[in-house]
Each structure stands twice: as C-alpha cells, then as structure tokens.
Amino acid sequence: MKTRVKDVIESLIFVSLEPLNLEKIKSVCTEFSNAEIEHAIQELIASYASNERGLQIIQAAGGYLFATKSEHDQWIRRLLNLEQKNRLSRASLETLATVAYHQPVTLAEISALRGVDATYSLKSLLQKKLVKITGRKKSPGRPLIYRTTEKFLTYFGLNDIKDLPSEEEILKILDEEQANDE
Amino acid sequence: MEEARDYQVNLGVFQGPLDLLLFLIRKKKIDIHDIPIATITGEYLIHLEKKETINLEREGEFLLMASLLIYIKSQMLLPRESEWEDEDDPRKILVERLLDFQKIKAASSLLKEKEDQQTKLWKRTIHPPLPEVDEADMVEVSLFELAEAFLTLMKRKEKDDFRLIHGKEYSLEEKMKEIIDRLKQDGYLDFCEYFYGQESIEEALISFFCLLELIKAHIVIAVQETLFHPIKVWPAQGART
Numbered sequence: 111m112k113t114r115v116k117d118v119i120e121s122l123i124f125v126s127l128e129p130l131n132l133e134k135i136k137s138v139c140t141e142f143s144n145a146e147i148e149h150a151i152q153e154l155i156a157s158y159a160s161n162e163r164g165l166q167i168i169q170a171a172g173g174y175l176f177a178t179k180s181e182h183d184q185w186i187r188r189l190l191n192l193e194q195k196n197r198l199s200r201a202s203l204e205t206l207a208t209v210a211y212h213q214p215v216t217l218a219e220i221s222a223l224r225g226v227d228a229t230y231s232l233k234s235l236l237q238k239k240l241v242k243i244t245g246r247k248k249s250p251g252r253p254l255i256y257r258t259t260e261k262f263l264t265y266f267g268l269n270d271i272k273d274l275p276s277e278e279e280i281l282k283i284l285d286e287e288q289a290n291d292e
Numbered sequence: 293m294e295e296a297r298d299y300q301v302n303l304g305v306f307q308g309p310l311d312l313l314l315f316l317i318r319k320k321k322i323d324i325h326d327i328p329i330a331t332i333t334g335e336y337l338i339h340l341e342k343k344e345t346i347n348l349e350r351e352g353e354f355l356l357m358a359s360l361l362i363y364i365k366s367q368m369l370l371p372r373e374s375e376w377e378d379e380d381d382p383r384k385i386l387v388e389r390l391l392d393f394q395k396i397k398a399a400s401s402l403l404k405e406k407e408d409q410q411t412k413l414w415k416r417t418i419h420p421p422l423p424e425v426d427e428a429d430m431v432e433v434s435l436f437e438l439a440e441a442f443l444t445l446m447k448r449k450e451k452d453d454f455r456l457i458h459g460k461e462y463s464l465e466e467k468m469k470e471i472i473d474r475l476k477q478d479g480y481l482d483f484c485e486y487f488y489g490q491e492s493i494e495e496a497l498i499s500f501f502c503l504l505e506l507i508k509a510h511i512v513i514a515v516q517e518t519l520f521h522p523i524k525v526w527p528a529q530g531a532r533t
Contacts, residue, residue: 127416168413180412195411200307200400203407207400223392226308226353243489254491266406267413275402283398287318 115142116150129173129264171263172270205231209241209256210274216253232256240265309357310393312339317390324390327383329368333361360386433514433523435504438483441523442500445487462495467502475512475527483514483523 118139123130132148139147151174155167168177178186187193198206205228208220220228235241240262246252258271268274306312316335317324340358348355367382433441474481490496503525506512516523 166413175415177413177415180409183412183414186414197404197407197411203400203403204307204396207396207403210403211396211399223389223396224308225310225357225389225393243491264415265410266403267410268406275399277395279402280395280398283401284394287398 129171129175131173169269171260201231213257214255309354462498481525
C-alpha cells in the first residue's frame with residue numbers, strides 16, 4: 111500500500127513534544143510536494159475535528175500539536191487524580207501581560223508599569239520558561255531585557271505573538287467594566 | 293506553597309497602589325482623565341490608614357504613591373496665571389500610568405480566560421520513549437572536562453559584558469534543589485544551556501559547586517556521548533525514581 115503523506119504527518123505530530131511547524135514537516139517529508147503536505151495537514155485537522163475522535167490537532171506557537179478536547183477534561187483529571195490544574199497567580203499573570211505587551215522590557219520597566227516590584231513574579235515566570243532573558247539594554251546599568259517565549263504562546267494557545275488580545279479587545283473589556291459600573 | 297512565597301503587595305486585596313487607585317476611581321465614578329486629586333488623595337490615605345502598621349519592605353510602594361498624590365495635590369494648589377495646558381497638568385504622569393495599568397489589568401484578565409480554556413486541553417508533556425540512553429555508551433565526563441567546559445562558558449559570558457554583582461546571595465541548598473527539580477522535570481539537564489542561563493558569575497559558580505557536590509554524592513552523573521558532544525547531566529542510576 112502506498113504511504114499517504116497524511117499518515118506520515120500524523121505520526122510526526124504524535125512524536126513531537128513541542129508544536130511541530132510546517133517547515134520541519136516539509137524538511138522531513140521530502141518525497142512529497144509542499145502543496146500535498148499543506149493539503150494533507152488541513153485534511154488531518156479536519157478529520158480530528160470531527161466527532162469521531164477524542165483528540166484534536168491544535169495550532170500553537172506556529173506549529174501543530176495534539177491535544178485532548180476540552181469536554182473530556184473532567185475524566186482526565188479523574189484519571190490523574192487532579193482537582194485542578196495549577197494556574198498562574200494574579201501577580202504572575204499581570205507581570206506576564208506586562209512583558210507580553212511591552213516587550214522587550216526590563217525589570218525596572220515592568221515594576222514601574224505595575225506599580226509593584228516584580229522581581230519575584232518575574233523569577234517564577236523565568237523558571238516556568240514563560241519568559242526569557244534576551245540580552246541587555248544599552249542604558250545605564252545595562253539591565254537585562256525580557257521577552258515571552260514560545261512556551262508562553264503554547265500555554266495560552268496562541269499561534270503567534272500577534273494573536274495576543276488586541277488593543278480593541280482590551281478597550282472593549284474596559285468599556286464593559288465601565289458600563290457595569292453605571 | 294508558591295503562592296505564599298510570591299511577592300504580592302496586598303493592601304487587603306490590592307495588587308499594588310495603582311490597583312487601589314483604579315478601584316477608588318471606579319468606586320467614586322471618576323473620569324480618569326480629570327481626577328479630582330484632593331478627593332482621591334483623601335480616599336487613598338483613608339485606605340492606607342486602615343492599616344495599623346505598614347511593612348515598608350512589602351508595602352513601600354503604597355507610600356510612594358501617597359507621596360506622589362500629595363505632590364500632585366500641592367502642585368494643583370499653586371496659584372497659576374492661566375488654565376493648565378494638557379502638557380503641564382501635574383496629573384498627567386499619574387493618568388498615563390493608570391491608563392497603562394488599566395490596560396495591563398484588562399489584558400491579564402483576557403489571558404486568564406485563555407488560560408482557563410487551555411488548561412482543559414491536555415497536551416503531551418512526556419517524550420515518547422526515546423531510544424533508551426544506554427549509559428554504557430556514554431562517556432562519563434571527568435572533573436577536568438567539566439571545569440574546562442565551565443571556564444569556556446564563563447569566558448563566553450564575559451564577552452557579553454558580564455559583570456560581578458554583589459549583594460545577592462545564593463544558597464547551596466537551594467541551588468541543589470533547583471538542579472534536582474529540573475532533573476525530575478526534564479529528565480536531564482544540558483550543561484551549557486544551564487550555565488548560560490545563570491544571571492551572574494556568583495550564581496554560576498554556586499551552581500557549579502552544587503553540581504560537583506551532586507556528582508560526588510553519586511546523585512547525578514555528567515555524561516557525553518562522545519568527545520566534544522554536549523555534556524548532559526542525568527540522575528545517577530539508582531537515584532532515579
């Protein structure tokens with residue numbers, strides 16, 4: 111039987127721990143044309159999205175990866191004996207949002223924007239690999255510069271940093287809050 | 293546990309002075325672009341006074357904001373010949389910070405929603421069984437090779453204008469725990485990557501000592517496939533759970 115590129119890609123995504131991007135797939139599937147590959151991926155995603163499967167293929171950080179469907183969450187947690195998955199604390203989320211929207215950014219800038227010292231929450235984000243150090247700023251003291259990582263994108267299910275909630279979405283939230291007050 | 297260690301400046305439930313100010317502004321239904329500074333300063337100080345003692349280290353930011361408010365208030369009180377131009381309104385600096393912070397808060401609530409959705413999707417966190425690393429094939433790295441690799445790395449860092457920063461202390465114990473935690477989490481540790489990620493020479497040195505201690509105690513081993521290959525640190529056989 112002829113090997114189908116769709117099946118090959120399925121297995122490639124299966125063995126990948128991190129989102130597998132199109133370039134990687136193309137570089138491995140040299141026997142197939144780019145058009146064939148792209149078509150196969152779409153077909154694959156569609157077949158998983160159907161109700162026949164418990165898994166799905168999602169796009170995150172510019173690649174593809176397997177994930178369970180959200181409706182099965184409770185059974186998975188039961189299996190793993192987990193009440194709740196760990197979430198980020200409010201301080202961490204705020205710091206992370208500051209980095210995401212103001213990157214490249216230094217610790218002093220983050221602290222100033224939040225009005226609170228961010229040393230600890232930044233350190234814990236570094237440990238979680240949601241932010242990374244990308245160099246030093248060419249300013250007095252040469253402070254370290256921070257950016258978000260690919261893991262950050264995967265964590266929030268974003269395909270690209272451009273997919274962060276836009277200015278309009280943020281303003282919409284603020285308007286809604288104001289409307290609630292009145 | 294992490295929550296407890298987290299550096300949270302909570303005056304009650306507030307994540308810092310900007311959060312408190314935003315709350316007051318909303319409560320009093322104030323237009324953020326035209327803040328009655330006297331009212332808001334009064335309200336703000338009342339909230340501060342509710343605390344009997346102020347932990348300077350943790351709540352100093354609240355005092356800083358109080359002094360900024362009072363400063364702005366005093367500026368507003370000064371007699372002036374004409375109306376404030378937008379540019380030199382003393383409230384401008386505060387308004388800009390509040391607007392920025394408001395956006396960050398809204399953004400983090402949007403991220404929170406995404407986090408909630410994503411935590412319901414389970415992704416693989418464990419590598420599919422990679423070809424068993426046959427430890428027999430791995431060359432255990434000698435102390436000299438480790439030290440040499442470490443020196444090379446530090447030299448490379450030096451070029452990045454890596455300076456000695458005093459004042460921060462690292463404990464051996466904590467570092468060891470960090471290394472072991474990383475091993476538990478990832479299964480192994482890439483020697484170069486790990487040291488390259490260290491903030492200062494001091495931290496790197498301490499980590500290096502820890503690593504040597506751990507090797508000596510046979511808790512971990514440092515191996516490389518062949519010469520010149522990346523050095524990897526694995527939990528030692530037997531210590532592996």
